Amino acid sequence: MARRAVITGIGVVAPSGIGREPFWQLLTSGRTATRTITQFDASEHRCRVAAECDFDPLALGLTRQQARRTDRVSQLAMVAAGEALADSGLELDGELAERTGVAIGSAVGGTTTMEREYAVLSNGGKDWVVDPSFAPPHLYDYFLPSSIASEVALTTGALGPAAVISTGCTSGIDSVGYAAELVRDGSADVMITGATDAPISPITLTCFDVIKATSARNDDPATACRPFDRTRTGLILGEGSAVLVLEEYEHARRRGATIYAEVAGYASRCNAFHMTGLKADGKEMSEAIDLALGDARLDPTAIDYVNAHGSGTKQNDRHETAAVKLSLGDHAYRTPMSGIKASVGHSLGAIGSIEIAACALSMRHGVVVPTANLHEADPECDLDYVPNTARERELGAVLTVGSGFGGFQSAMVLKNLERSAS
Structure with a gap:
C-alpha cells in the first residue's frame, strides 16, 4: 500500500x-x-x-x-x-x-x-x-x-x-x-x-x-x-x-490521531527568467499547479478553494490570476481564491507554511478566509477573491501556491480525508 x-x-x-x-x-x-x-x-x-x-x-x-x-x-x-x-x-x-x-x-x-x-x-x-x-x-x-x-x-x-x-x-x-x-x-x-x-x-x-x-x-x-x-x-x-x-x-x-488534511500533491518549477520579475502569462506557476494536481491524482474541478500568494504587487496578482485560469479553466471562475498577506504580512520564507496552516484550519472549520483590504477590484484580476468577509464552505481539496524571487513557483494540494472516498 x-x-x-x-x-x-x-x-x-x-x-x-x-x-x-x-x-x-x-x-x-x-x-x-x-x-x-x-x-x-x-x-x-x-x-x-x-x-x-x-x-x-x-x-x-x-x-x-x-x-x-x-x-x-x-x-x-x-x-x-x-x-x-x-x-x-x-x-x-x-x-x-x-x-x-x-x-x-x-x-x-x-x-x-x-x-x-x-x-x-x-x-x-x-x-x-x-x-x-x-x-x-x-x-x-x-x-x-x-x-x-x-x-x-x-x-x-x-x-x-x-x-x-x-x-x-x-x-x-x-x-x-x-x-x-x-x-x-x-x-x-x-x-x-x-x-x-x-x-x-x-x-x-x-x-x-x-x-x-x-x-x-x-x-x-x-x-x-x-x-x-x-x-x-x-x-x-x-x-x-x-x-x-x-x-x-x-x-x-x-493511534487515533486527529487528521487535519493529507498533503496529497506538491510540485515546484523555476521560470529561469528574472530575479524579481514575472511573466504575465503565469505559465510556470500553472505548470507547478498541473504537476501538483497530477501528484494528487485530482482533476482541476476537484479544487474547492485556492490560497493565493497575494503579495499585493501588481505583477504578482496578475501573474497568479493568469496561472489559476490556465490550470483550472472555467472552474477558476467558480472557485473562491483569497490571500492572507494583507492580514499577517509577507514573512518571506515562512509565509508558505503559515498559508498551509491557514488552509488546514479552513478545511477543519469549513470556512474560506477572506482577502482583507479588497474594496476596489482590479479589472485585470477578475476571479472571486473573497473580499473582507469570511465565507462558509465545505472544502474537500485545497490548492495553495507560492511565488519567490529567483523565479521559484510552487504549488501544493491538500485533501480533506473526511470528505474523500479514498
Whole structure:
C-alpha cells in the first residue's frame, strides 16, 4: 500500500498572536495585524510599516540559554514546533524519535542578529576591518541557516533526518513538500516541518524599498497591503513561523490521531527568467499547479478553494490570476481564491507554511478566509477573491501556491480525508 503524509499537528507564531487560535480569529475576522514598525527606527525608510509579532521567548517557555544562543528566527520556530507537537499528541522517544525528522524553510535565516552584530563589529559600518574579539560566541550559528533545523530537533527530540530548505519565498511550501516526500518514501514516519523568518530589519526593508516592492502607504498601516485591489501599492513585510507535524497515514490512523488534511500533491518549477520579475502569462506557476494536481491524482474541478500568494504587487496578482485560469479553466471562475498577506504580512520564507496552516484550519472549520483590504477590484484580476468577509464552505481539496524571487513557483494540494472516498 502506498504511504501517505497527513497533518496531525499545527503550531503558529504570527503577528496576530501566539498560537493557532489567535491566528485563526484574525484571519476569519478580515482584520489586519500591520502597524508602524517598532523593532527599529524606520523613519528614514520608504516603507515604515510591517506585521510584527509580539514575541517574548522567555515568557513562551524558552530558557535564557536558548534565547541567548539563538536568533529570533530559530526562537519563532521552536515555539511553533512545541505547539505543533503538543497538538499532535505524539511523544517522541525510543524508535519513534529515530523515525522523526525535521525540515524547516527559511529565506533569510538569522538576518536580525547578524545585522545587529555586524553593526557592533564594524563600529556602525565605519570600519572595513573588524575586530573578531567583539563577536558573540554564537555568531557561527546565526550565520548558518542549518542551525534552525538543529535547534528544532534539539527542542523536540527528533533524531531522524534534518534539513533547512531555502528557496526564497516558496521555502515554506517546499519544506513541507520535501518532508512529505520523506514520509512517502519511508525515510521517516513523522516529520516536524514548516518554515520561519524574522526579516523585519533595516537591511531587509532597504532591499525591498529600493526595488519599490513595499507599500509606502505609511499613514494608514492597517490598510497598507491590498492584494488584488486596484489601489494596491506593494507588499508589507511580516515575520512568524508555522510548524506542522506530518505523519504517515496508517501510523496516525492506528493511534487515533486527529487528521487535519493529507498533503496529497506538491510540485515546484523555476521560470529561469528574472530575479524579481514575472511573466504575465503565469505559465510556470500553472505548470507547478498541473504537476501538483497530477501528484494528487485530482482533476482541476476537484479544487474547492485556492490560497493565493497575494503579495499585493501588481505583477504578482496578475501573474497568479493568469496561472489559476490556465490550470483550472472555467472552474477558476467558480472557485473562491483569497490571500492572507494583507492580514499577517509577507514573512518571506515562512509565509508558505503559515498559508498551509491557514488552509488546514479552513478545511477543519469549513470556512474560506477572506482577502482583507479588497474594496476596489482590479479589472485585470477578475476571479472571486473573497473580499473582507469570511465565507462558509465545505472544502474537500485545497490548492495553495507560492511565488519567490529567483523565479521559484510552487504549488501544493491538500485533501480533506473526511470528505474523500479514498
